[in-house]
Amino acid sequence: MTADQVGHQADPGWIADALREHDHAQRPESPEGRTRLPVTDREQQVLDRIDRARRRRPRVREERVTMSHGAGGKATQTLIEAVFLETFRNPLLEPLEDAAELRILGGRLALTTDSYVVSPLFFPGGDIGDLAVNGTVNDLSVSGATPLYLTAGFILEEGFPVAQLTQVAESMRKAADAAGVCIVTGDTKVVQRGKADGCYINTAGVGVIARDVTVGVARAQPGDAIIVSGPIGDHGITIMLARGELDIEADVCSDTAPLNGLIAGLLGAVPGVRAMRDATRGGVATILNEIARAADVGVLVSEDDIPVRPEVRGACELLGIDPMYVACEGRIVAVVPGDSADAAVRALRDHPLGADAAVIGHVVADQPGIVRLRTAFGGTRIVDLLVGDPLPRIC
């Protein structure tokens, strides 16, 4: 990251570039003079120009980190690519998958890490402890690995009740048992009161990729089906309501769960699975955009087919947010070849955590890089990456 890359957002040089490109596109092709293009062609030119702008190397324009950088949307992606990928660049990191795939002594390992800062620490359906174990188990599982060992790092604020810490540790043990993994090493740090908010947890995990599977969002192809393993948005809405700031009550609880069993069932039934992601921060919409971008394909999903609990939909309507962007902690989005869609849905539904699995759409060849939604109303719109952060500290 060099200084000139961290320009102010009203950087005149950069605006001048855009204007130059605009003028270039407007230049008449015929030597006789300016021929006015039909409206639709002019709009298409603009769409093409935007497409080029979106494919440019991302730059962080802010001078300081804002909450948007942690929201899992466009700003997060830009920060990761412009700062971390740029600095650490290597072939293992480059795919930016949920876990890195390592080849050691002829075997394949998956390695991942994740930090947890959820507020409140305890919420209906779980707490920061089981979230920290399940999240890392799921990141390994969607990479096609069997999760084996976890590490746990704690950053504790002076004054944090030991009884709560014990409760969190107990949740972690239970979650690890349920997922069949061991927490084998860890670290503890304490900071002064006010320098952290109670308890933050980091977990890392390793797993083995035993099966002959290679998954990755870049492998999606036109004709593939896109599946979610259950109703979306439960975790995010639960956290939002648990904070008690909105005076909305609803009978929802977090979907936090280890997905290794569910995924093993899917991979057993459909060996050709192309990609899996767990839909955490940024929700299902973010995953669909990652697919469209990484594989340079179009994605077309149908609002009517996306499972959302009525309580979650109701809360989203009241708050003016889109459930497509609300975090889940126990749901995967899977891409499978179109002719395996039924088998994949059956395999997911055979597991209790996948009882409401459904095909929500398909990978298409036209309008690559763009996710389109057929709305319940019968219209069509884009589903873009999220800008801004409706809800910080969701996990």
Add this chain to the structure above:
Amino acid sequence: MRFVDEFRDADKAHALAAKIAALCSPGREYKFMEVCGGHTHTIYKHGLEDYLPEAITLVHGPGCPVCVIPMGRIDDAMHLASRPDVIMTSFGDMMRVPGSNGSFFDAKAAGTDIRMVYSPLDSLKIARQNPDRHVVFMAIGFETTAPSTAMTMLRAHAEGLSNFSVFCNHVTIIPAIKAILDSPDLRLDGFIGPGHVSTVIGCRPYEFIARDYGKPVVVAGFEPLDILQSIYMLMLQLSQGRSEVENQYSRVVPWNGNLVALKAIAETMELRPYFEWRGLGFISHSALRVREKYAEMDAERLFSVPGVRVADPKACQCGEVLKGVLKPWECKVFGTACTPETPIGTCMVSPEGACAAYYNYGRMNRDRVPEAARAGRP
């Protein structure tokens, strides 16, 4: 879900699309302005244009409260917020609006105490919890949100709360519509009237549009079928040679408005002689300020603000977009230098802004439903 799904029924939408298409005269173009940004958002979010014939164009109007606030006022707010004794509270959609020196979010990241609230009443809670500091609520919006600011002031007054004030940027919709009608740039065939503003002011204030300018007005609700039905009602008026004010949103909008809300506004606020609108310039009697009686709750009287007029960035064409003269994609920096994550102008910031709605939802090739594609053909 009840009260939502019935207003998003695709079968009814197809039926309406056929009726609208049948009213299109061959060779005639129709331009309707949806005044309210909430409508713009619904139109794009549900892909409503798929149901409209090519001959019907929806022009996005100035009714986006965040969009019309000029940059000078943002700088004034930032000036207030930067005082160490002040806690600034604001609605979330104001947070990313760029001022001359960055947005509220940038200021917050740099340590300024700016807090997001869902209701102006939350500001009072913050004021009670911080008696040694002064809470300034950044009040924005049309007649829709002015009553809640007014009620908050009345509550603070009743409680005797002395550390709360309002930085008042409330604007009124009628002068803006009149400015657009008087502008030579644009020929419109009718208006989709702002539903939520009308819950407060009622439908009577629009009568001059139908009477003096001969343009039909249909006050519309915010679900996609509401808007589609309003377009049908406009087309019906045009085909019958009528220009009237009609109320499609009668389930919420009383013809005479909400007298309690109007009274609360009148008690606490008065019209400013003039106010600057982004893009539309200075419009006389188009905004509200705090009445003398409540001077102790008027941030502009309590603290000095620079009050400097700041020109928009040169590349920004928000003004033309707000007037409906330019479609969002016709702006020179749309989608390249100006995007939702790095906005230059306000129309790209607010979810109700035309540019943000088009960029987030409409930036693609669309197919019309068969009913709409057949319009204007014998």
